[in-house]
Amino acid sequence: MSQSPEARANLEETDLSDQTALVTGSTNGIGRAVALALGRLGADVLVHGRESSAGESLVEELTDLSVRATFVQADFADPDSVLSLAETAQDWCDGLDLLFNNAGALFQAGDRTPTGIERTFQVNHLAPYLLTAQLLDHLRDGARIVTTASDAHRGAVLNLERVRGSEPFSGMEAYSHSKLANILFASELARRLDATGRAVQSHSVHPGFVPGSQFGRFLPGPLSGLFRMLGVVPGTASVADGAAELLHAALSPDAAETSGRYFTGRAPVEPSSAARDADAAARLWTRSAEMLDMAEPLADARPRSSAQS
Template identity: 50%
Template structure:
């Protein structure tokens, strides 16, 4: 019997009718399962991806289910800032006066090729971190009063600190280092967003999570041929985490009552987990936040009125050390 992410998350009986959710990267893998789950719970889901046919299939699956969920698809390339802005605009229109209730920053991947985007930023960092940062910033004024922002990170974030000078170069490129750096940025971004919202007495929350090692998510398609084939075979084994299992924590953070007031935290398997020391560093979080605005050429989102950076409180980025150890898209 199929077990849906909302059931794994313990929120299968919840109804979120009249709410709007945007799930980026939702035409396959974890994002697709998250979008389907929120649709089954009754939300209007903005489905995002680059494959229009796959996007329409997700929309049809949501609307064909026996529930009150509805959906629409918006195509956007996360390497293109103009397309991210278009996605924000379309989402704003979909949410209407009630505002966006759930933003799942899930789009991303592992990319082997060394390249810069048109903005002059290393591709993995731009797609996995800078575009979610841009999208969230452009939607801040359109979030519902109690909205939840959830960012897909990874245990792959554990590694070296982010060297801000490396973000606009691909010298000595390492695909794993680029991925690790982008996932560290995801955790730092979610924590810093949570702190800045809390400093403004906002009820909007921001958390990140590790979904687990998921061969069926599509993450492994970027690995060299033999490794990709081997990982694909793992997806047929009964004990390996599925995309639906990986989506459970995203759905939990988006819907569960017990985390309605939790912000700035990192989760794995629906439990708080302690991220790396670097991920918890409030100064590193703040530097990344400011550098991201500079790279995009935009004003710093949620900047203090006097131009100061605010407190150095990391936002309680603690928790337990139990959880899955692996990487995920």
């Protein structure tokens, strides 16, 4: 079946001609398919990733569709790189209507940034937290923020001590933990946006198991090859299916009803109990700002009972 992501999500009639989108991690995989779909629907698109050649070639493809597009290279392991992406986005457009926090990776046990933070947590959670915080004032009324999480969060429990501690997570544990953080972040963001009267929504999404993306490159040894092989097995989700999940959360009227939901199968579902823990979400929010040495974003919406532990 060669249906586009927008057709799969029943959104092919959507007109985004006055809208601007930033899709992180759009040089490859699911994000690339989302960026192309948004361009076909008429949006201006900011493409992001690390591989310049892949980014520039996507911009060319979008330009051929008469889409206004640009590529920004930024490695999410480096907060300064995230800050410069935010600055470019602010300069490039008057305001953003769609922010897809989609870039994601998986690093092996014990891999840390120069500031001592477990690298998967830095790339998958702290980077989108910082980017979103920098862009809050640049989001137009009615904007939506979609964070790509994963059902791999199930089984993980928030443990911020271990992110910096001496007992490292395994690669997969670190990934699951970062995806739990994505869901907690998206729901706390929704709560704080609502509490401060902002007309901006935030959701998280599990795109499905999508072995046809380039994600297999992050897996160790034989698992990498196995992941890629599954991409050709009939019945597994395609990259277009994964992109349709993100488009649904970002554009469908159904997803506009309530902010802060976790979507999969183009429907809101309950994430794990650890991902519904409001205290953990508040704690993650506050501690993330501390780890990044920045003022807490949307601090006016801090819960009455402080969650610092």
